[in-house]
Amino acid sequence: xxxxxxxxxxxxxxxxxxxxxxxxxxxxxxxxxxxxxxxxxxxxxxxxxxxxxxxxxxxxxxxxxxxxxxxxxxxxxxxxxxxxxxxxxxxxxxxxxxxxxxxxxxxxxxxxxxxxxxxxxxxxxxxxxxxxxxxxxxxxxxxxxxxxxxxxxxxxxxxxxxxxxxxxxxxxxxxxxxxxxxxxxxxxxxxxxxxxxxxxxxxxxxxxxxxxxxxxxxxxxxxxxxxxxxxxxxxxxxxxxxxxxxxxxxxxxxxxxxxxxxxxxxxxxxxxxxxxxxx
Amino acid sequence: xxxxxxxxxxxxxxxxxxxxxxxxxxxxxxxxxxxxxxxxxxxxxxxxxxxxxxxxxxxxxxxxxxxxxxxxxxxxxxxxxxxxxxxxxxxxxxxxxxxxxxxxxxxxxxxxxxxxxxxxxxxxxxxxxxxxxxxxxxxxxxxxxxxxxxxxxxxxxxxxxxxxxxxxxxxxxxxxxxxxxxxxxxxxxxxxxxxxxxxxxxxxxxxxxxxxxxxxxxxxxxxxxxxxxxxxxxxxxxxxxxxxxxxxxxxxxxxxxxxxxxxx
Numbered sequence: 001x002x003x004x005x006x007x008x009x010x011x012x013x014x015x016x017x018x019x020x021x022x023x024x025x026x027x028x029x030x031x032x033x034x035x036x037x038x039x040x041x042x043x044x045x046x047x048x049x050x051x052x053x054x055x056x057x058x059x060x061x062x063x064x065x066x067x068x069x070x071x072x073x074x075x076x077x078x079x080x081x082x083x084x085x086x087x088x089x090x091x092x093x094x095x096x097x098x099x100x101x102x103x104x105x106x107x108x109x110x111x112x113x114x115x116x117x118x119x120x121x122x123x124x125x126x127x128x129x130x131x132x133x134x135x136x137x138x139x140x141x142x143x144x145x146x147x148x149x150x151x152x153x154x155x156x157x158x159x160x161x162x163x164x165x166x167x168x169x170x171x172x173x174x175x176x177x178x179x180x181x182x183x184x185x186x187x188x189x190x191x192x193x194x195x196x197x198x199x200x201x202x203x204x205x206x207x208x209x210x211x212x213x214x215x216x217x218x219x220x221x222x223x224x225x226x227x228x229x230x231x232x233x234x235x236x237x238x239x240x241x242x243x244x245x246x247x248x249x250x251x252x253x254x255x256x257x258x259x260x261x262x263x264x265x266x267x268x269x270x271x272x273x274x275x276x277x278x279x
Numbered sequence: 280x281x282x283x284x285x286x287x288x289x290x291x292x293x294x295x296x297x298x299x300x301x302x303x304x305x306x307x308x309x310x311x312x313x314x315x316x317x318x319x320x321x322x323x324x325x326x327x328x329x330x331x332x333x334x335x336x337x338x339x340x341x342x343x344x345x346x347x348x349x350x351x352x353x354x355x356x357x358x359x360x361x362x363x364x365x366x367x368x369x370x371x372x373x374x375x376x377x378x379x380x381x382x383x384x385x386x387x388x389x390x391x392x393x394x395x396x397x398x399x400x401x402x403x404x405x406x407x408x409x410x411x412x413x414x415x416x417x418x419x420x421x422x423x424x425x426x427x428x429x430x431x432x433x434x435x436x437x438x439x440x441x442x443x444x445x446x447x448x449x450x451x452x453x454x455x456x457x458x459x460x461x462x463x464x465x466x467x468x469x470x471x472x473x474x475x476x477x478x479x480x481x482x483x484x485x486x487x488x489x490x491x492x493x494x495x496x497x498x499x500x501x502x503x504x505x506x507x508x509x510x511x512x513x514x515x516x517x518x519x520x521x522x523x524x525x526x527x528x529x530x531x532x533x534x535x536x537x538x539x540x541x542x543x
Contacts, residue, residue, distance in 0.1 A: 022450045023357055030350045034368045037418050041383035042371075044393055048386040087292045094289040098282060106290075108533040112297060114472065115528040117479030119499045120518045123506065124300035127307050127515075134306070135299075151296045184281060206373065213376025216481035216499065220506055233378040233482065240382050240486055249386060252379040259374035263367060 042256065049249035060250035068227045069235040070254065076143065076231070077211035080150040081204045088158025088207075089200055095159070096166045110160070113153045118216030125149045126221050141223030146231065149217040154210050158203030165199040166192075198273035202266045209262040213255060304522050307515045316516030319505065324493040325517060328501040335409070335497065336477040339416045343473050347424025348466065352458070354425075355432040370426075372419050380418050381486025384411055407489035412497065415483035420476040424469030427537065431465035432458075468535040475528040479521065 049057055060066060095107055113121060125148050127133075130140035139145040169192065177187045215233040222229040224238065232251060239248035308316050319325060350369060354362060372380065388405040389395045398405050405411050439461070443453040459466075481499040488495040496504060498521060505513030 023353075026349050026353050027357070027359055030346070030353050030365060033346050033350075034365065034421075037414070037421060038368045038371060040393075041380070041387050041414075041418065044387035045379065045383040047393075087289070090285060091289045091292070094286050098286050100286065104533070106293070108529055109293070109297065111529055111532055112301065112525065115475045115532065116525040117481065117499050117502075117521050119481045119502050120304075120479075120521050120525070121300070123502060123514060123518050124303050127303035128300045134303075148296070152300060155296060209374035213374070213379070213482075215376065215378050215485070216479075219481070219485075219503065233376045236376075236378050236382060237482070237486060240385060245382075245386060245389065245391075248382055252376075252382050255376050255379050259371060259376070259379075260367070262374045263370050267366075 045249055045252055045256065048245060049253040052246050056246060057250045060247040061254060065226050066235055066251050069230045069232045073212055073232040076146055076150060077208050080147060080154055080211045081208040083151060084154050084158050084207050085200055085204045088203060089162050091159045092162035092166055095163060110156050113155050118153050118214065119219065121152050122149050122217040122220045125152055140221065141225065141229060143229060145221045146218055146229060149221050150211045150214060153214055153217045154207035157207040157210065158200060161199040161203035162196050165196050169195050198269050202269045205262045205266050209259055212258055304519060308519050311512040311515055315512035316519060319513035319516035320520060324496065325501055327493050328496045328498045332478055332498040335412050335416050336474055338413050339420055339477045340470060340473050342417055343420050344424050344466065344470055347428055347469055350425050351428030351432055355429055356437060369422050372421050377419055377480065377482030378486060381415050381483035384415050384487050406487055407495055411487040412484055412495065415487055416477050416480050419480055419483050420473045423473040423476060424466060427465040427469035428462055431462045431537065435461050464535055465537060468532065468537060471528060471531045471535060475525065478524060
């Protein structure tokens, strides 16, 4: 350890001048790129939201139609995240602990929602659960349809955060618990769940954020009926297209705040989950 | 027995949520008639939409690949103030609604935006044209290469690079000879995911492009256009093309997936 520290210390001393210039260059590039591509547009959004004064901001975010859209968005997204917490954990468990033919294929299919354009996902959910549905489920233009489409696009998140943790998990403790007579449910709740909980939570947080912001999968399916199936992202799109930039920006700033809150939460979880590695 | 019931519950969920809808893609194409889907695909405006989508991706993907590698190296190998802010902005597009991204660009380059008047005065059209479509696509696909490169670089450590420096290699030589070959699979995986995201983007592009057929309509907007004009066969035709691309992407993702050993 001491030797390694010395070696890296000497490397810093021996850092050639071109290397230091390289550091400055790469930091300059990163800062400029992020400013132009991400930060400036975000700043313009926040600026536009407060341009007509704080009272206008509150006026727009407390409009009944906007409030209804926000409530629906948060409720559906929470329900979607919870559903995928359960089934995502189940899928991860089956992929790691179970053994069956075609497992690599099932594992590959999990990523389909990341590969498929979301508008196609919406179209396909509508094809199966919409008018002339082959399974006779007519959910088109209902909240159920929004729920189903969002389940599709957020399916991989929990699976992909839980799977690696579950794979690394030693089964010794579970065996010990079983040999002491613990039931399977107890083994799962007391031994497996505490280890995979940070993974589940960060998957849930990302799925929630994605569900809050999703539009492609919803646009064809929801029929955007105000107060009924109009979600926040669709409300923003409609407002901006009807020339209400301030109103759209005001609600968009709320979604921006939710996005930052989720990222902060996930960062905190990562910090918590790796506390033993840092110590 | 319990194992079997868990397995079937998991498969059942996949079937209801994922595979059922996917099967509908092929089923509906078959029911509507292949000929109609094909004629929608060779329609001049559809061809233009796919060309535009590829053009946008061919700009956004290389930009975000270079950025992803540079920011990955900076975050993992360097100490600098504001690293947390850089990380937050790189991750932001993962959590932010694409509509908000589109709206932000719309406000920045609109008539009353900070940059709008300047570009208008110089005769450069940004909104409802290629530049805005490229900008929003670059925004939404910023994180994907960086998110693959960062953990790979962490795991790699810097002993090899330091050894190269000790032996007199320049920073540039060490990067090309040591670092880049070590992270190449992570970069390729990131490029595949970035490409999929660029080809499939809808929400952000919908706000800034104006969706003008044959001019600013991308492939995903074309699906909506057909669907809203009650041309189901057309919508499924374009969707089939996008679906086939997604399957290729899925195969590539599986081939280049970082080996975390989760499935053998």
